[in-house]
Amino acid sequence: MLQMFNITFYLNARLESPTVGCQSFGAKKTLKVAPESEEPQAYFEPVVKLDEIEVTTGEEEEEVLFKQRAKVFCYRETLLDKGTGKKSWCERGVGDVRFLKHKEHQKIRMLMRQEKTHKILINHLVESRTELTPNMGSDRAWVFSCYDFAEGVVETQVFALRFGNSDNAQKFKEMHDTAKANNKKLEEAGAGADAADTSAGDDAAKALETLDVKKEE
Known part of the structure; x- marks a missing residue:
C-alpha cells in the first residue's frame, strides 16, 4: 500500500511540475518573440574634407x-610586334x-570616346x-587616314x-x-586673311622706307 502511494505521489508531482518538457493536449503554447535587432547608426566624421571640383571636358x-x-579599329603594331x-x-x-562644331572659330572636329570610361x-x-x-x-564600315591627337601627341593613324x-x-x-567642306572654306578664308595682312604689312614697310628717305634729304 505504501509503495502504491509513493508511485501515485511521484506521478502527480511530475504532472504538476512546471519543468516538465511535455504539454497536455489542448494547452495553449506561448511563443517568445525575440526583440528586433537594431541597426547600427554609427557615423564617422571624415578626416579630410574635399572640395567639389567642376570637371570640364573641353566640349x-x-x-x-x-x-x-x-x-x-586601328591599323598598327601590336605589343608583340612592336x-x-x-x-x-x-x-x-x-x-x-x-x-563637334566650335561656337567661336566654327571648325568641326571628330571626337569618339569609349562608352562608360569616356x-x-x-x-x-x-x-x-x-x-x-x-x-x-x-557598306557599313569606312577606312580613313588622318593626323590624330587621341593619345596626347599628333600621330598619323589609320582608322x-x-x-x-x-x-x-x-x-x-x-x-x-x-565637315570637310566647312573646314576647307574656313582654311581658305584664313589663308586669304593672312595674305591680306602680309600685303598690308608690305605697304606699311614701304611707307616707312619712303619716310626715312625724306628725312635724310
Missing part, C-alpha cells in the same frame, strides 16, 4: 552636329562617334584631304569605323563630307 564651347554609335613593322587591325573601342579614342579636326573608303567592300547598319554608315559619310 563646353562646341555644338554636337552628329552622334552615332560605332566600333573603331618594332617589327608588322601591323594588323586592332579593336580600339566602342562608343559614340560625334562631329576615354578618348578619336580626336582630330576633319581635314579637306581626308577620304573615306569602304572597308573590304562593306576603320564600323556601324550597326548601312544607313548609319551613309549618314556618317554625309556628315563627314559636310
Whole structure:
C-alpha cells in the first residue's frame, strides 16, 4: 500500500511540475518573440574634407552636329610586334562617334570616346584631304587616314569605323563630307586673311622706307 502511494505521489508531482518538457493536449503554447535587432547608426566624421571640383571636358564651347554609335579599329603594331613593322587591325573601342562644331572659330572636329570610361579614342579636326573608303567592300564600315591627337601627341593613324547598319554608315559619310567642306572654306578664308595682312604689312614697310628717305634729304 505504501509503495502504491509513493508511485501515485511521484506521478502527480511530475504532472504538476512546471519543468516538465511535455504539454497536455489542448494547452495553449506561448511563443517568445525575440526583440528586433537594431541597426547600427554609427557615423564617422571624415578626416579630410574635399572640395567639389567642376570637371570640364573641353566640349563646353562646341555644338554636337552628329552622334552615332560605332566600333573603331586601328591599323598598327601590336605589343608583340612592336618594332617589327608588322601591323594588323586592332579593336580600339566602342562608343559614340560625334562631329563637334566650335561656337567661336566654327571648325568641326571628330571626337569618339569609349562608352562608360569616356576615354578618348578619336580626336582630330576633319581635314579637306581626308577620304573615306569602304572597308573590304562593306557598306557599313569606312577606312580613313588622318593626323590624330587621341593619345596626347599628333600621330598619323589609320582608322576603320564600323556601324550597326548601312544607313548609319551613309549618314556618317554625309556628315563627314559636310565637315570637310566647312573646314576647307574656313582654311581658305584664313589663308586669304593672312595674305591680306602680309600685303598690308608690305605697304606699311614701304611707307616707312619712303619716310626715312625724306628725312635724310
